[in-house]
Amino acid sequence: MFASLKNIFAFFSMPQKLRAKGVLGMNARNYFVIGKYNKRSLYPLVDDKVQTKKLANGININTPHMIGVIEHQYEVKDLLKIVEGHDEFVIKPAHGSQGKGVLVIKNYQDGIFTTASGKKLHFNDVYQHISNLLSGLYSLGGQYDVALIEELVHFSDAFQNFSYQGIPDVRVIIYKGYPIMSMMRLATKESDGRANLHQGAVGVGLDMQTGKAVQAVSHNMPILIHPDTQADLMTLKVPFWREHLLIGSQAYEMTGLGYMGADIVLDKERGPMMLELNARPGLAVQIANGRGLKEAIKKVDKYYPQNLNAEERVDFVLNNRF
Amino acid sequence: MKKIFSVRGILGLFLLLATIYASVATYYKIKHWGFSYKPTERSDVWTVDAHISFQPIAGQPIEVSLASPSVGQKYKILSEDVVAQGYTSEKNVKNNRIIMKSKPRKNVQDLYYRIMLYDNADTKGKIYETAPKKVEKPKFEDEYQEGQIMDLLALADRKEGSSPQRIIRLLNEEPLQPEVDAFLPVKRTQQIMAEKIIYLLAVKGITARVVRGVKLSENKRSTPADLMVEAYEGSKWIPYNITTGKAGLPKDFITFQRGGVSLLDVTGGENSQIRFSVVKSVISSFKMAGRRAKYEDSRLFDYTIYNLPSLEQNVLKWLMIFPLGIMLVVILRNIIGIQTMGTFTPMLIAMSLVKTGFVSGFICFTLIVGFGLLIRGWLTRLNLLLVPRISAVVIFVIVIMQMLTIFGYQLDYKILATAAFFPIIITAWIIERASITWEEEGARNATKQIVNTLLVAVVTYFVISSTYIRHIMFAFNEWNIVILAIVMLLGTYTGYRLSELKRFAPLTKEK
Numbered sequence: 001m002f003a004s005l006k007n008i009f010a011f012f013s014m015p016q017k018l019r020a021k022g023v024l025g026m027n028a029r030n031y032f033v034i035g036k037y038n039k040r041s042l043y044p045l046v047d048d049k050v051q052t053k054k055l056a057n058g059i060n061i062n063t064p065h066m067i068g069v070i071e072h073q074y075e076v077k078d079l080l081k082i083v084e085g086h087d088e089f090v091i092k093p094a095h096g097s098q099g100k101g102v103l104v105i106k107n108y109q110d111g112i113f114t115t116a117s118g119k120k121l122h123f124n125d126v127y128q129h130i131s132n133l134l135s136g137l138y139s140l141g142g143q144y145d146v147a148l149i150e151e152l153v154h155f156s157d158a159f160q161n162f163s164y165q166g167i168p169d170v171r172v173i174i175y176k177g178y179p180i181m182s183m184m185r186l187a188t189k190e191s192d193g194r195a196n197l198h199q200g201a202v203g204v205g206l207d208m209q210t211g212k213a214v215q216a217v218s219h220n221m222p223i224l225i226h227p228d229t230q231a232d233l234m235t236l237k238v239p240f241w242r243e244h245l246l247i248g249s250q251a252y253e254m255t256g257l258g259y260m261g262a263d264i265v266l267d268k269e270r271g272p273m274m275l276e277l278n279a280r281p282g283l284a285v286q287i288a289n290g291r292g293l294k295e296a297i298k299k300v301d302k303y304y305p306q307n308l309n310a311e312e313r314v315d316f317v318l319n320n321r322f
Numbered sequence: 323m324k325k326i327f328s329v330r331g332i333l334g335l336f337l338l339l340a341t342i343y344a345s346v347a348t349y350y351k352i353k354h355w356g357f358s359y360k361p362t363e364r365s366d367v368w369t370v371d372a373h374i375s376f377q378p379i380a381g382q383p384i385e386v387s388l389a390s391p392s393v394g395q396k397y398k399i400l401s402e403d404v405v406a407q408g409y410t411s412e413k414n415v416k417n418n419r420i421i422m423k424s425k426p427r428k429n430v431q432d433l434y435y436r437i438m439l440y441d442n443a444d445t446k447g448k449i450y451e452t453a454p455k456k457v458e459k460p461k462f463e464d465e466y467q468e469g470q471i472m473d474l475l476a477l478a479d480r481k482e483g484s485s486p487q488r489i490i491r492l493l494n495e496e497p498l499q500p501e502v503d504a505f506l507p508v509k510r511t512q513q514i515m516a517e518k519i520i521y522l523l524a525v526k527g528i529t530a531r532v533v534r535g536v537k538l539s540e541n542k543r544s545t546p547a548d549l550m551v552e553a554y555e556g557s558k559w560i561p562y563n564i565t566t567g568k569a570g571l572p573k574d575f576i577t578f579q580r581g582g583v584s585l586l587d588v589t590g591g592e593n594s595q596i597r598f599s600v601v602k603s604v605i606s607s608f609k610m611a612g613r614r615a616k617y618e619d620s621r622l623f624d625y626t627i628y629n630l631p632s633l634e635q636n637v638l639k640w641l642m643i644f645p646l647g648i649m650l651v652v653i654l655r656n657i658i659g660i661q662t663m664g665t666f667t668p669m670l671i672a673m674s675l676v677k678t679g680f681v682s683g684f685i686c687f688t689l690i691v692g693f694g695l696l697i698r699g700w701l702t703r704l705n706l707l708l709v710p711r712i713s714a715v716v717i718f719v720i721v722i723m724q725m726l727t728i729f730g731y732q733l734d735y736k737i738l739a740t741a742a743f744f745p746i747i748i749t750a751w752i753i754e755r756a757s758i759t760w761e762e763e764g765a766r767n768a769t770k771q772i773v774n775t776l777l778v779a780v781v782t783y784f785v786i787s788s789t790y791i792r793h794i795m796f797a798f799n800e801w802n803i804v805i806l807a808i809v810m811l812l813g814t815y816t817g818y819r820l821s822e823l824k825r826f827a828p829l830t831k832e833k
């Protein structure tokens with residue numbers, strides 16, 4: 001009887017223990033952080049990927065080049081004209097989230113679209129997909145959406161052995177312009193090539209100074225080896241680490257959001273690129289790092305200088321360990 | 323940090339004030355309007371008719387004075403009426419009498435005094451009063467009479483009980499002892515018996531008086547007033563039944579008059595008599611509350627929901643349960659941390675379950691969603707656009723409901739006939755979302771969300787279907803303000819959710 005009770009408690013943590021660890025809960029995130037530092041009027045800047053991209057281009061943050069935008073149903077038939085000269089591209093909903101409705105075309109030839117997973121689509125299928133997308137199937141709350149067509153990212157081989165299919169990306173959490181925590185998300189068989197932790201992807205916490213793995217989790221449990229590729233996750237190190245952090249840091253001036261997550265992918269030729277920004281980044285990054293966000297936030301409030309520019313902030317993070 | 327404390331402070335103060343207000347309002351409603359915590363829909367009301375009739379004396383102005391029942395005992399007055407055509411009537415509050423006056427009249431007069439009373443658990447027949455004047459011992463005419471009385475009292479002392487009880491029991495013995503038979507006159511009306519008892523008590527030095535009133539019993543027609551004898555013992559008057567000697571005012575006894583004052587005085591008339599009729603009726607407790615408020619001259623009641631026509635009342639009764647359900651949703655989401663499909667979807671399902679009944683509703687809902695998901699799976703392959711697709715699902719849901727209802731009726735399967743109670747659009751959205759979640763996040767996540775949603779719906783159902791809770795939320799609807807304050811305070815809860823204690827547990831594990 002007592003043994004089984006103890007077992008149940010083993011799954012739970014006492015609130016004071018979490019507090020001591022500086023873990024940020026959902027309510028506290030919404031109240032103290034998002035509610036305080038993220039003005040509602042700024043949300044559209046990051047909820048609309050077209051706008052984010054335009055802003056980023058304005059201050060020379062690397063993003064995949066935009067090929068075109070389809071806003072209305074009658075424009076869908078012009079798709080072929082828009083993508084003329086590109087044999088690979090990505091179609092995605094400007095207001096999408098969690099990878100919903102993202103169509104990655106690896107090869108387009110003779111009227112056949114080949115997706116990243118090898119599926120062959122005809123113009124009709126793609127037409128249908130874009131129509132669905134425009135009607136709001138993938139957008140938050142189901143309102144009308146626009147289709148963003150952009151260049152394909154050629155992922156660096158650096159992580160080839162780590163991710164099972166799919167594209168690994170780095171999520172950097174930025175508080176008041178300072179990158180405070182980050183993780184790399186690796187797709188697994190179970191997550192079906194997607195990089196969302198709750199769908200079974202692996203999260204690897206990254207050291208803020210070096211970009212090296214500190215620990216990895218799958219389904220909230222610590223692991224050392226990727227379940228599908230068997231790669232030793234502890235050897236993972238993100239190249240161009242400073243550039244990664246710089247993208248996140250610059251996003252602060254760009255959007256004015258005091259708290260956000262930046263999703264950054266590494267392109268073979270063009271280096272780190274910002275894929276999207278998120279004004280309500282999830283809390284899983286804490287589990288991947290084994291470290292609480294509240295604690296990190298407190299340190300920024302207490303010790304980090306206030307009037308630095310993006311470059312100086314990144315250097316401050318790289319050179320100071322608290 | 324500081325700001326939240328002041329926000330919390332304001333909301334805390336709001337909660338405090340709301341609680342005080344709600345408590346006062348609840349107290350007022352119970353005290354003055356007779357509301358009850360228990361969901362009793364109806365309450366007993368007694369209508370007592372006093373019918374006065376007399377023959378006017380030609381040429382004389384008429385004045386009728388009737389003792390009116392004293393308030394503040396077991397029963398309370400709900401309404402009071404005089405039916406006397408051409409008479410002026412007024413209530414003499416000081417002497418507690420109803421006075422009716424008229425110019426001289428000719429024919430036999432019939433006047434009615436009607437009161438409506440309701441149960442009011444209060445005094446238990448013991449009326450505390452300042453000590454009356456000590457009774458004067460009656461003088462005996464001769465020694466023979468004195469001997470006769472003393473013998474009677476000696477006989478009485480062999481009976482059981484207190485002095486009044488002994489005397490009453492002696493005088494009502496069956497068969498009577500010869501001494502008693504000789505003492506009592508031939509005509510033994512209630513009035514005479516009461517007088518004899520009082521006389522004998524006076525000999526013993528005990529002050530006593532007559533009590534007149536009506537014992538409430540169903541369908542009493544045209545009976546004379548009931549009599550009791552009250553003796554002053556210790557520091558209080560104790561009433562006795564004049565045939566059984568039982569002490570205390572019977573449960574249903576309404577006192578009109580006590581002591582020397584008369585029950586009815588008629589000047590300008592003769593052969594007056596008074597007869598009582600009693601009718602028991604049942605009215606809705608809220609209607610009764612309205613009557614009480616009116617009797618107390620309170621305008622407040624007019625502006626409550628209880629004064630509305632019953633159709634509107636029923637709609638509001640239904641609405642008054644919402645805030646509680648909403649609070650539950652807030653707690654389950656922000657404190658427990660259960661993820662459901664749509665914020666208020668579980669509550670809407672719960673409300674449908676209240677209408678259909680739990681088991682049948684649950685089975686029926688599962689069937690609708692099950693069939694719906696099958697059809698939706700097939701729709702996926704057709705690759706329809708969003709709006710037409712969800713519209714198709716809506717129509718399919720309607721068709722499924724119709725089929726279930728028809729089959730339910732034909733097969734005499736009541737469970738299925740409840741299908742039509744579920745909100746069509748909501749059901750269609752549940753199907754749509756479940757299907758999308760299924761496709762995108764896998765069967766596990768979709769099932770988890772459906773199960774969570776149903777779980778929350780069931781919990782909500784059990785709260786809002788309880789007749790007790792529903793009655794309280796309607797009768798004491800001021801508590802909704804308290805709920806509002808609580809919900810707003812919950813909006814400042816920044817602690818961990820219960821689910822997060824599990825989610826973040828790996829963070830606190832020592833490696």
Ligand SMILES: Nc1ncnc2c1ncn2[C@@H]1O[C@H](COP(=O)(O)OP(=O)(O)O)[C@@H](O)[C@H]1O
Nearest residue numbers: 064090096097098099100102151152153167276
């Ligand atoms: N330009 C691109 N090239 C290659 N893959 C992409 C591209 N854009 C998006 N993806 C893939 O789609 C996923 C989701 O895209 P993202 O822009 O992050 O949208 P969402 O807001 O839905 O997460 C990415 O994690 C990546 O795997």
Ligand SMILES: [Mg+2]
Nearest residue numbers: 098099263276
């Ligand atoms: Mg993304």
